């Protein structure tokens with residue numbers, strides 16, 4: 037709905053804030069989580085009609101969003117667990133080895149992997165009570181245990197059986213408990229590889245964008261510079277995002293007032309936001325020179341695979357000891373498609389789980405709700421799971437399927453059990469960030485309707501808004517180039533001799549030089565998406581939100 041306020045020239049501070057203004061109210065994170073169970077945010081619905089108590093500032097401690105670091109923790113991450121948990125850290129050290137090439141390898145069945153697995157199988161199931169000493173300790177425990185779970189799963193002997201892959205109780209039980217406390221699924225997430233996995237350049241001082249950015253990555257699978265840089269560059273994108281979040285918060289303040297001065301300031305903030313999004317794009321593009329694409333695709337990425345890696349027919353992962361733990365801990369391991377089944381279908385980590393771009397999308401009112409075609413495809417997938425190529429129903433944590441949403445841009449409500457990529461990725465974000473995104477998506481004064489309303493009388497505002505969307509589209513186009521280099525081009529080639537050695541394949545294949553024919557529509561992301569269709573659609577949705585959409589963007593080859 038359009039805000040029915042006309043611009044007034046008076047000073048913006050002359051009106052006291054109404055009692056339901058979000059700057060006047062307490063944050064809502066501690067309130068009942070109905071909004072989470074109601075499922076996904078629609079970036080266009082903003083269904084509150086101004087009635088919902090719209091609560092905190094966008095940089096709220098309650099949402100674990102820091103003014104200096106955005107979605108990165110504002111306090112130092114724990115480097116290593118001590119005391120009785122040292123045994124987990126030692127198991128991780130042993131899995132990684134002292135230098136690149138010395139650690140375990142995916143599908144490895146050498147003595148090294150067998151001994152390591154045997155040692156894990158004798159580890160005790162530790163009580164997690166002492167981790168409650170601080171949030172950073174719990175986070176470190178999630179990092180360590182999820183890395184251990186992935187090391188264990190991906191060194192399991194290949195088998196033709198369709199049985200779920202077991203995770204031993206010594207890893208799975210504490211992991212389930214810690215996951216439920218953090219509101220994360222019991223699998224490696226972007227939070228583990230990036231948010232909780234960095235130290236700033238000066239570790240004794242709090243991180244910040246300009247003075248003390250992320251400088252060191254603590255945990256990797258391979259010990260390679262490529263893997264460290266992959267996580268570090270994502271952390272640098274996040275810290276650049278802190279300024280974007282600040283601008284969004286200031287803009288929302290102006291949106292509420294919407295007088296002449298406010299519209300002028302909003303125009304300035306949107307221009308600055310465009311610059312900041314461009315900065316995030318620039319940081320993203322440093323991946324092209326800092327990360328070796330071959331190492332990324334053949335050596336690093338296979339460790340990320342989750343329980344759903346083979347699509348809806350995947351056997352999944354079996355979290356041993358699940359029956360013996362509290363209801364709260366066990367519900368975290370359920371997805372709507374796996375209740376009562378042994379094999380749990382969680383997706384591996386993806387930068388698509390970062391809250392930053394989702395927040396910008398919602399703020400700019402980019403609508404990613406499913407099209408009619410996708411809705412039908414999803415329904416078909418539910419009826420014929422074996423034939424389905426697109427994963428539609430692996431929403432973890434909440435055992436409730438997303439509720440149908442208000443129609444968005446003319447699309448009808450989503451069928452039961454269907455979840456878009458964005459909705460699914462929400463479930464892989466730490467709970468406070470998920471709450472933040474949901475909070476933002478129900479903001480009573482969304483940006484786009486106001487910009488459209490004033491488009492003729494205030495063309496500079498509309499141009500600034502479109503400029504911010506253009507910057508976001510540029511980000512997506514550059515990101516598609518990254519995906520093209522790091523995934524498509526690598527999928528077409530055999531790994532070089534050097535990388536073959538690193539992944540434990542000594543013999544040169546006969547057809548090493550021959551490029552393979554790959555249907556790019558068949559390639560999936562680690563988040564389970566049908567890659568290119570999905571990325572193009574995200575890009576096109578960005579263009580569609582513009583008041584004056586212009587030319588189509590970059591096309592993938």
Ligand code: HEM
Nearest residue numbers: 270273320386387388390393519522561562563564565574
């Ligand atoms: C080597 C580097 C990267 C690769 C190979 C890569 C790959 C992918 C893939 C395959 C997807 C599809 C979703 C899925 O996982 O199934 C995706 C989505 C996404 N990635 Fe990346 N990514 C990379 C770096 C980044 C970075 C640095 C960011 C910055 C924040 C980022 C942000 C996103 C976002 C926001 C999505 C959701 C789609 C969208 O909103 O357009 N990615 N990425």
